[in-house]
Amino acid sequence: MKNMNTRIIATAKEESLAMSEPQIAVGEPQRSARRSIAAAHPAAGRTADAHHAHHAHRAPARPARNLSLTLREWHRRAGLFAFVFMAWLGVSGVLLNQSASWGFDAVHVRWSWLMALYGLHAQPPHDGYLAAGDHWLATTPDATLLDGKPLSPAIPNPIGFGATSGAVPPVLAVATADSLVLLKPDGSRLDELRAPMLPVGHILRIGVTSSGALALDGGGTLYQSADGETWSALPANAAVHWSQPEPLSSAQRAATLPYARPSVPLEQVLIDAHSGRLFGRYGPYVIDAAGLAALALSISGIWMMWRTRQNRRRYA
Numbered sequence: 001m002k003n004m005n006t007r008i009i010a011t012a013k014e015e016s017l018a019m020s021e022p023q024i025a026v027g028e029p030q031r032s033a034r035r036s037i038a039a040a041h042p043a044a045g046r047t048a049d050a051h052h053a054h055h056a057h058r059a060p061a062r063p064a065r066n067l068s069l070t071l072r073e074w075h076r077r078a079g080l081f082a083f084v085f086m087a088w089l090g091v092s093g094v095l096l097n098q099s100a101s102w103g104f105d106a107v108h109v110r111w112s113w114l115m116a117l118y119g120l121h122a123q124p125p126h127d128g129y130l131a132a133g134d135h136w137l138a139t140t141p142d143a144t145l146l147d148g149k150p151l152s153p154a155i156p157n158p159i160g161f162g163a164t165s166g167a168v169p170p171v172l173a174v175a176t177a178d179s180l181v182l183l184k185p186d187g188s189r190l191d192e193l194r195a196p197m198l199p200v201g202h203i204l205r206i207g208v209t210s211s212g213a214l215a216l217d218g219g220g221t222l223y224q225s226a227d228g229e230t231w232s233a234l235p236a237n238a239a240v241h242w243s244q245p246e247p248l249s250s251a252q253r254a255a256t257l258p259y260a261r262p263s264v265p266l267e268q269v270l271i272d273a274h275s276g277r278l279f280g281r282y283g284p285y286v287i288d289a290a291g292l293a294a295l296a297l298s299i300s301g302i303w304m305m306w307r308t309r310q311n312r313r314r315y316a
Contacts, residue, residue: 072304079297085290092274099267108142108263117278120262124253127245129161132208133170135185136252137161140260146172146187148255155181160205160243164226165212171228173214175206175243180216182228191229199223199231207242215240 099105115121128138137158138145144154160175171190172183180198182190195201200218207215213224215234222234234240248256269278276283 074296074300082290082293082297085287086294089274089287089290092270096267096270096274099270104270105265105267107266109266109269110261110263114264114269115262117280118262118264120264122257122261124248124256124260126247126253128248128252129158129243130246131161131163131172131243132165132212133163133185135161135163135172136248137174138248138252138256140256142263143259144174145256145259146183148252149187150259151183151187151189159203160207162206162208162214162243164214164228165208166226171214173206173228175203175216177203179203180206180228193228205242205244207240209234210239210241215242217242 095102095104125138125140128136130136135147139158142154143150144156144158145151155174155176158174158176162173162175164171164173169185172185174181174183178194178201180193180203182193184190198216199221200216200223202218204217204219207217209215209224213226214228215238216223216225216231222236222238222240223231224234224238225231272278276285276287279286
């Protein structure tokens with residue numbers, strides 16, 4: 001009986017000890033180990049906790065880039081590059097298409113910065129025609145100048161210049177290959193004569209006789225006139241001072257400078273700007289790059305549209 005009581009007491013003690021021991025859940029050994037380390041080494045414990053928190057809150061990894069995302073990014077970049085150039089090509093193309101109807105082919109521009117792009121600079125004429133009474137005639141690309149003042153309208157391609165000395169006031173005559181223009185000393189026009197009003201159909205040269213009359217050479221018979229209207233034959237041995245180009249003085253050249261500035265037709269400017277040649281050696285390559293960018297935009301846009309449609313069908 002005594003032995004049985006002893007065993008019952010021992011069993012009760014064991015059950016009491018088991019109930020007093022703490023219950024360790026799954027993962028508890030690791031946490032207990034960290035607590036033990038933290039208690040022994042506080043700094044190491046804090047480092048371990050920070051490391052654990054860093055890994056617990058780490059941002060998710062970025063997804064791998066695929067061809068579609070890459071194409072979308074480059075499609076946007078190429079669009080920004082090509083927008084300005086494509087807009088200019090479109091505007092300049094419309095202007096060129098309407099150039100004749102809008103009169104751009106007859107308009108000349110003389111902007112100094114634009115002439116610098118073309119490498120053009122003002123170049124006053126070196127030679128001109130001199131006549132009695134200190135009158136002189138010179139031509140520039142866009143004007144015919146009498147004593148430094150522009151004639152209106154201009155007389156293109158003059159071949160000689162003369163002035164009568166018998167008439168008062170004198171009559172000035174500007175000869176071209178097929179016409180004779182009569183002027184007053186102030187530059188106002190009196191008349192323009194052509195065959196059959198002239199005794200010759202083609203003028204080779206004009207001059208002034210020793211008596212102050214105008215003289216014409218048509219390649220055969222010589223003719224003279226005191227007023228430019230009435231003509232008569234001139235002896236072949238008559239003394240004539242034939243008009244020919246002579247050097248202009250520095251003052252005369254300076255007077256022509258405002259009218260010697262270069263100009264370019266507006267239509268040509270549009271053509272050169274549209275092709276890129278206006279911007280120098282590398283201008284056409286920039287326009288080519290814009291064209292290739294537009295082609296790339298078209299191809300990539302079609303491909304992305306096709307891919308989007310395929311994905312919609314796949315997940316529908």
